[in-house]
Amino acid sequence: MKRLELFQRLSRSSPSRIVLVVIDGIGGLPVKGKTELETAFTPNLDKLAEEGICGMLDPVLPGVTPGSGPGHLALFGYDPLEFEVGRGVLSALGVGFPLQPGDIAARINFATVDEEGKVVDRRAGRISTSLNRKLCEKLQERIKIPGVDIFVKTEKEHRAVVIFRGKNLSDKISDTDPQKTGVPPKEPLPLEEEAKDTSRIVKEFLRQTREILGSLKPANFILMRGFASLPHIPTLQEIYKLHPACIAVYPMYKGIAKLVGMRVLETGESMEEEVLTLEENFESFDFFFLHFKQTDSSGEDGDFERKVRIIEEIDSLIPRIRKLNPEVLVVTGDHSTPSSLKSHSWHTVPVALVSPYARVDEVREFKERTCIKGGLGRMEAVNLMGLMMAHALKLEKFGA
Amino acid sequence: MKRLELFQRLSRSSPSRIVLVVIDGIGGLPVKGKTELETAFTPNLDKLAEEGICGMLDPVLPGVTPGSGPGHLALFGYDPLEFEVGRGVLSALGVGFPLQPGDIAARINFATVDEEGKVVDRRAGRISTSLNRKLCEKLQERIKIPGVDIFVKTEKEHRAVVIFRGKNLSDKISDTDPQKTGVPPKEPLPLEEEAKDTSRIVKEFLRQTREILGSLKPANFILMRGFASLPHIPTLQEIYKLHPACIAVYPMYKGIAKLVGMRVLETGESMEEEVLTLEENFESFDFFFLHFKQTDSSGEDGDFERKVRIIEEIDSLIPRIRKLNPEVLVVTGDHSTPSSLKSHSWHTVPVALVSPYARVDEVREFKERTCIKGGLGRMEAVNLMGLMMAHALKLEKFGA
Numbered sequence: 001m002k003r004l005e006l007f008q009r010l011s012r013s014s015p016s017r018i019v020l021v022v023i024d025g026i027g028g029l030p031v032k033g034k035t036e037l038e039t040a041f042t043p044n045l046d047k048l049a050e051e052g053i054c055g056m057l058d059p060v061l062p063g064v065t066p067g068s069g070p071g072h073l074a075l076f077g078y079d080p081l082e083f084e085v086g087r088g089v090l091s092a093l094g095v096g097f098p099l100q101p102g103d104i105a106a107r108i109n110f111a112t113v114d115e116e117g118k119v120v121d122r123r124a125g126r127i128s129t130s131l132n133r134k135l136c137e138k139l140q141e142r143i144k145i146p147g148v149d150i151f152v153k154t155e156k157e158h159r160a161v162v163i164f165r166g167k168n169l170s171d172k173i174s175d176t177d178p179q180k181t182g183v184p185p186k187e188p189l190p191l192e193e194e195a196k197d198t199s200r201i202v203k204e205f206l207r208q209t210r211e212i213l214g215s216l217k218p219a220n221f222i223l224m225r226g227f228a229s230l231p232h233i234p235t236l237q238e239i240y241k242l243h244p245a246c247i248a249v250y251p252m253y254k255g256i257a258k259l260v261g262m263r264v265l266e267t268g269e270s271m272e273e274e275v276l277t278l279e280e281n282f283e284s285f286d287f288f289f290l291h292f293k294q295t296d297s298s299g300e301d302g303d304f305e306r307k308v309r310i311i312e313e314i315d316s317l318i319p320r321i322r323k324l325n326p327e328v329l330v331v332t333g334d335h336s337t338p339s340s341l342k343s344h345s346w347h348t349v350p351v352a353l354v355s356p357y358a359r360v361d362e363v364r365e366f367k368e369r370t371c372i373k374g375g376l377g378r379m380e381a382v383n384l385m386g387l388m389m390a391h392a393l394k395l396e397k398f399g400a
Numbered sequence: 401m402k403r404l405e406l407f408q409r410l411s412r413s414s415p416s417r418i419v420l421v422v423i424d425g426i427g428g429l430p431v432k433g434k435t436e437l438e439t440a441f442t443p444n445l446d447k448l449a450e451e452g453i454c455g456m457l458d459p460v461l462p463g464v465t466p467g468s469g470p471g472h473l474a475l476f477g478y479d480p481l482e483f484e485v486g487r488g489v490l491s492a493l494g495v496g497f498p499l500q501p502g503d504i505a506a507r508i509n510f511a512t513v514d515e516e517g518k519v520v521d522r523r524a525g526r527i528s529t530s531l532n533r534k535l536c537e538k539l540q541e542r543i544k545i546p547g548v549d550i551f552v553k554t555e556k557e558h559r560a561v562v563i564f565r566g567k568n569l570s571d572k573i574s575d576t577d578p579q580k581t582g583v584p585p586k587e588p589l590p591l592e593e594e595a596k597d598t599s600r601i602v603k604e605f606l607r608q609t610r611e612i613l614g615s616l617k618p619a620n621f622i623l624m625r626g627f628a629s630l631p632h633i634p635t636l637q638e639i640y641k642l643h644p645a646c647i648a649v650y651p652m653y654k655g656i657a658k659l660v661g662m663r664v665l666e667t668g669e670s671m672e673e674e675v676l677t678l679e680e681n682f683e684s685f686d687f688f689f690l691h692f693k694q695t696d697s698s699g700e701d702g703d704f705e706r707k708v709r710i711i712e713e714i715d716s717l718i719p720r721i722r723k724l725n726p727e728v729l730v731v732t733g734d735h736s737t738p739s740s741l742k743s744h745s746w747h748t749v750p751v752a753l754v755s756p757y758a759r760v761d762e763v764r765e766f767k768e769r770t771c772i773k774g775g776l777g778r779m780e781a782v783n784l785m786g787l788m789m790a791h792a793l794k795l796e797k798f799g800a
Binding site: 027029030035056060061062063064065066067068069070071080081082084085087090091107226341343344345346347348368369372373377378 | 401402403406410455757759760761762773774775776777778779783784785786787788789790791795796797798799800
């Protein structure tokens with residue numbers, strides 16, 4: 001029996017509430033002896049650690065640095081090696097595009113090619129987002145392929161996403177990005193028999209794109225990769241009989257939440273508004289995914305001090321969440337984003353779980369080097385969902 | 401997706417270097433309150449622990465005592481439950497025999513049988529290694545089977561190994577060792593259709609062996625077990641894009657290293673010569689497996705004091721390794737060999753990992769009861785390879 005089958009069998013609906021607070025990229029590395037989290041003054045997070053049970057999570061596997069997709073799927077209880085969300089789908093979710101089953105999405109890079117068609121710059125000199133927007137509008141307006149709806153959407157700088165909507169499309173199409181310069185882009189080849197039509201459609205899309213962009217240096221062509229369609233993922237309702245809601249600001253996290261069956265709640269741009277949304281909707285759902293993004297952004301920018309400040313701001317919001325008195329409150333992250341690395345990393349992530357049924361341990365601070373001494377020890381993040389369900393008394397006994 | 405597929409996808413070649421130091425059987429059990437490692441004066445290993453991140457490894461699974469095969473495969477990142485190296489192959493590797501794909505190897509015990517052919521002593525009174533050598537030479541010289549090359553090699557005392565080389569041989573042959581006395585040896589039966597020829601060959605080998613040894617009590621027959629051929633194991637090059645080298649004195653470890661694609665470097669008999677070999681070859685590879693055997697041998701001999709001395713000798717060599725300044729230096733063992741048990745055991749093994757990207761923990765001593773408090777916590781040894789790769793910045797991000 002697989003993990004999800006087991007939980008489907010054991011789960012029962014009940015009025016108890018779970019709040020999962022994800023502080024994106026919370027984990028760090030020491031700079032002058034202390035990580036961002038260790039540097040931050042976090043009396044409220046520390047109180048959580050003191051009154052709960054703590055541990056460290058491996059987002060995927062020891063050593064594996066996750067993107068946002070695998071990082072969150074694991075926290076929601078899905079083995080990220082079993083459930084993969086393709087790059088194209090994540091890009092589409094990231095720009096807030098309402099993907100439908102059967103849609104094929106692919107990541108686009110605007111690029112520069114020379115007279116012979118060889119790639120000179122895979123990022124077209126990192127064009128501005130506003131130029132990107134103009135180019136996408138032009139492609140959206142002028143490209144016509146019979147029987148297929150095409151949506152071209154700007155992400156950022158040289159990055160965009162295209163969605164093909166039509167009958168019997170397949171995402172088994174090879175990347176056209178050669179991953180190096182001095183060679184022409186590759187052909188979008190069908191990787192299965194059923195992908196031949198889609199391959200022809202993508203080739204025609206590229207032909208028209210070349211016509212439209214051809215004279216517009218530096219962004220005179222595109223490279224495509226990560227063709228993908230919505231994966232089939234059993235929802236949190238189906239598995240855990242939950243009525244779950246998502247509170248997030250960035251489109252990608254809302255998109256992943258929708259994928260697993262969460263209702264995405266309207267909220268504002270600030271972290272405080274997110275907490276307000278939690279307060280206003282607290283009676284209406286039994287599972288909340290509350291996502292704070294800025295810890296990750298500041299880590300990716302290499303801004304140690306800003307990350308510290310944001311952690312302190314989040315800390316100041318914790319009492320309002322605790323006041324709601326959910327049966328289970330968990331604070332953790334989807335991965336580490338050390339500002340010294342300016343990127344996601346493989347390092348473990350602290351977790352604290354507060355519940356009347358938690359076996360409280362001796363950890364009194366919510367920091368990377370204190371939580372490892374907690375009662376949860378070190379474990380893979382995919383285990384968290386079962387623990388939250390158990391502490392909410394939403395799981396029956398397994399076996400007689 | 402499986403673990404190795406994931407790492408194959410994420411791995412990239414880079415100039416950074418990894419040194420994996422395996423102190424065979426390092427873990428112990430307390431005698432008068434302290435283990436061998438806890439008794440030893442280890443300032444240099446302790447410094448490693450202080451400047452790195454520590455933990456405890458389960459070689460295979462909690463409770464499982466590994467042989468050298470599974471113990472090392474796990475350290476190299478291969479799930480030992482998925483990749484099995486048969487006893488015959490390990491014996492052949494152990495005597496330094498250059499096994500080829502398709503060869504069938506089996507462990508031999510010289511044994512004593514009575515007039516009725518019943519086994520009286522499964523080890524022929526543990527005959528001397530020199531008598532073993534004479535018997536093997538006799539069998540090697542006199543046994544002739546058309547179409548098959550046969551190699552009979554001494555291991556130690558009553559143990560030897562035979563290799564059959566020919567066309568279309570199969571290792572699906574049942575053991576002849578009845579595992580008890582008072583009964584005759586079993587027949588070498590074919591366990592699959594394709595093994596019928598091999599079964600006939602092994603029967604003929606046994607018939608001729610009986611003729612040759614029949615009058616030579618106590619070693620007047622042999623028992624065979626563990627028929628096996630080289631498993632297909634994807635190499636460290638294929639999975640991790642590494643250029644790996646092995647520095648070991650004992651043939652079995654060299655053999656396992658070769659199995660996973662390592663270049664085996666020429667070295668001397670002493671531990672110091674092994675370190676010299678590391679120094680001399682440091683520029684030429686990006687992964688080094690450095691194996692120290694004597695901790696295991698002394699543990700197996702039940703010699704607590706000798707094991708302590710050898711640990712101290714290894715400790716004194718650590719500064720030379722650190723001076724090379726590899727991006728990742730790991731010190732651990734393949735299993736425990738408590739001298740009080742005189743054998744391998746299931747107990748966890750300490751590990752310390754030093755790297756500029758390690759989240760250094762508070763552990764300051766490289767001992768069994770300190771390392772469990774480290775940032776790596778307790779984990780299965782198979783996870784170590786991914787961690788080494790990550791800390792050497794040789795892994796891409798998983799997913800978008």
